Amino acid sequence: MPGTAGTGTLGSMAVRFSASLRRALIPFALAQFICSYAGSNMNVMINDISEDLNTTVSGVQVTITVFLLVMAALMIPGGKLTDRYGRKRCLTAGLLIYAVGALLSAAAPGIWVLVLGNSILEGIGTALLIPPVYILTTLLFTDMASRARAFGAISAMGGIGAATGPLIGGFITSFFSWRVAFLFQAAIVILIAVLSRKWVTDPLPADPDMPFDVRGSITSALGLVLVVSGILAADDNLALCAGMVIAGIGVLAWFFISVRARERAGKPVLLSMVLFKNKTANLGMITQNLQWLMLMGTSFVVSAYLQVVRGYNAIETGAIFTATTAGLLLSSLGAERFARRRTQRTLIVAGFAIAVVGIAILVPMVSNIGGAWAFVPGLFVSGFGLGLMLTPSVNVVQSAFGEDLQGEISGLSRSVSNLGSSLGGAIAGTILVAGIAATPGRNYALAMIAVAAAGVIGLAAALALPRGRVAT
Template sequence: MDAKDAPRAGEVALSGATGRRVLFATVLGSSMVLLDGTAVNVALPRIGADLDSDLAGLQWAVNAYLLTLAGLILLGGSLGDRYGRRRVFVIGVLWFAVSSAMCGLAPSAPLLVGARGLQGVGGALLTPGSLAIIQAVFRPQDRAAAVGTWAGLGGVAGAVGPLLGGWLAGGPGWRWVFLINLPLAALTVLVAVRDVPENRDEAASGRFDVPGAVLAALSLCSLTYALTAATTQPFAALVTGAAAVLLGAAFVVAERRSPRPMVPLGLFKVRLFSYTNVVTVLIYGALAAVSFFLVLQLQTTAGFSPLVAGLALLPLTLLMLAFSSRAARLGKRIGPHVPLTAGPVLAAVGVLLMLRIGPDASYFADVLPAGIGLGAGMTLLVAPLTATVLDSVDVGRAGTASGINNAAARTGGLVSVAAIPSVVGLSGDEYRSPADVDAAFHGAMLTCAGLLAMAAVTAWLFVRTAAPAPETVDAVCRSCSLSAPPPAAEREKPGGGT
């Protein structure tokens, strides 16, 4: 097809060949991030054994990725708006592929951690771009269907991730959890360069909030180090903790002074927006810690293979795939107050059922019921949570609000994976001891249930609003990421723009 005959941004039909290829490229690109976010956890015990890593190394293998992803994802969206969404998306995919190769070839835990941090940068570039391309490229009448398809297939990737990670870790080896991204990235880039029309926000101007992004990343990095080293290096943890506070204060000052802040602090004057983000941090902090500790308990204490351990959270993703749209309609009908209160309570019951998982655990008697309980709670709350965030702000700031909520969830996971092992007394090489892991697992599940209970109380007391607007509910993606709420498409602005 000649360039002059190629469909332009905003004119691509979902039913056409170009539309299908655009959707294929965006789904495949974002699926790499979803797969990596869920598959790596299942491989952690094998990674630790192969690289002779202590627990802190495994924590950083998870958190280095979350750190750069959470700290830069808002900046990644802005770069796409300014310099071209396809261009930044392709750069993000290539960056993700190169850093995945570095992860797969890493000879030591420190080098793996560094590569994981670089991988998060690639994820921050490609993740916002995948949905932004759909919003900008497809015809207005096709956007809702395209977003729904993108989200549904992303949910499938989230469901497949733990199984794929378990199969690779137990078969070809954990390095293939990362190396599998290389052919996926090559195919994504090939299709994106050939078929995705370039598009950008012509109104985007002014400087990027680079100081804000740097200060946010440094503050989160210092906080993560302080929490991770709290039991093994208390003095260093104290120093870096103080540095995290100072850097966080500097970030707030920088955002107040910036003409185009990465995080507009004025949004937090909206009580509903602020409290919904508190609920988000608590819920996704608990979920990240459950995912981290569960694979250790299943493989180290219960003796499950990585593949069977990967089945543990499958009920959660399947339930979300099957019933999230119904939960969204329920939230639309009755408002978010009940779903955001009952959902964390149900999830907490599922987490408490995990206390039954021990040395002689059965998948069907002990693991499956807990996974169903956790999945039922998350299914009930995820769509109303995202819709409430969007509905708490004006239409023009919906995209920013969604991005902040997504970053808040990843930050909650980052902090919990860094802090809870210290809270329950697991450190060093103890993750290889069934008795030590079992004791820590029970403490961690009680802690996570407490976080979910705090989320339920916060929602009950402070998240009181009318049912979200129908267009807000329709914008919520039916994705099943375990690390963050589904990014939501922006609602259309008056006049039909996006």
């Protein structure tokens, strides 16, 4: 499946896709864009939200991380619900819940209302709306080549949304208010709901009698919540941190054991174990997880450091992050051409190597050499590397399975990516926040080193991918 991306890909699709498919792809791509945008745009609002809601950097970090965690924990159950209630119905419900959460966030009088609106309601809405996007794409784009291009456009829009979040969020926050940034999100999801109602069709009927694995949904979500919450607690209580992480790993282990037993007994399960028996897909999902960890970890750490320590406002911070956006867009726009010349494995390996170099450039920036604009080269290089491998990783995972498992692997793939985003905010953010007042420079460097270490692990996983071009 060839790597595809961004604006260039959408333009090339105008020739290959029917008018109805082109129209359907627009709300799909916009949905992935706004959900990824929502995960990063708050990074440039840290000072504004902290002052307005009388909270701390840690409070904003928790809000961002919990949003990403709710998405990761509920993405797979959300995908299963689409069979029972219908994919278009779940898409619409997710968009409406998201809009309510965004409006509540815009009016939040305190941090806990913001957590309810942004972290919980927007997170639930995203978990309901994203699986239908990928499942409907699988159903509507019936041949592998067109489906690859559709997935490429959607996933690339996700990367662009995450990269442009700081810029757009910074602009809105500086010239209007951080609250208007949430109104912007609400307006976009309402637009998507309108376009989906007009242009999206569900080719399969809902099955109200479809069994649903409630126990598996609860245990998988609980395990992920415990692990990420434990990491967030590291700043306050290391014993509590270790206990929660160990408990979370135990719950997840129990989840896999029980799913295997139920599947052997012929009972309905949340995830088929066959999804974890493919080495290529497993390695691909590891690379997906670590790519998003690097992207969100870098975004939060650099944004928080520039605002809290250097005193930059939202628009200045967002402007500096245009370097990431430029790098990601440049590599995304060339992804289809790169994929014709290089294997997916080569692109993923090169992407990690380049991204790690970019992070390494960012580490010495704590010395304040050249001011905040000295962050630009490192952000550009890391963005270029991440953009180079985002779509190939999706293609590697999706192409590892046949038609019958495309919907299920799509949900798992999205969950793994969102978990990476939440881990990026939790791990790198916690390292930074733990000493942002006393030793900001040291903690910034340690946080960026942690992000680089994740990139090295991702590089090792990419090198373990089988050689050869993925079939189109």
